[in-house]
Amino acid sequence: MRHPQPTRQAHEKFCRVEEWTRVRDARGRTGTHHVTYELSLKDGRILRTRISHPVDRTTYGARIWGHILRDQLEVTDDEFWACARDRIRPDRGEPVVPLDALPADLVHLLITRVGVDETTVAAMTKDEAVARVNDYWMGRD
Structure with a gap:
């Protein structure tokens, strides 16, 4: 060009x-x-x-x-x-956080407190992750 x-x-x-x-x-x-x-x-x-x-x-x-x-x-x-x-900024190789990414504290809670393995957590949607933590806190897990 x-x-x-x-x-x-x-x-x-x-x-x-x-x-x-x-x-x-x-x-x-x-x-x-x-x-x-x-x-x-x-x-x-x-x-x-x-x-x-x-x-x-x-x-x-x-x-x-x-x-x-x-x-x-x-x-x-x-x-x-x-x-x-x-006004299109160059791609400097910075990681892009997906909009549907789980917050780090939610992932940490699922793995360390709820006992969900990392592979399962990685496949969860945010709604599924929140529901799983809510079930845990309500004693339904």
Whole structure:
């Protein structure tokens, strides 16, 4: 897919949409202003990217843009533009909790107090799990 020329403005928007943390503003000897952003990942790594300011429509060259995507943002060009233009955040491999997942304290109660084995608990719906605990507390189990 063909994308527009990458700009500092798009880079900044990507960081805002994905909720990177702004950690540093710096002025160099030439007066150039840089802003550094960080993103903490679930695996413990911290990504860093730096954007020269002012954020304007100045474009990045192909080599520097490839470096930013690969080494700083760790996304593909398609993922970058989906985030910057369409607000679709990149998949960082974070686990998604199913809507019908049993709460951890309910699972713990079923296994340790009620005596239900893990395989049976894993196959239960939330309604079944709650009913089983209610039966236990009412002495019907």
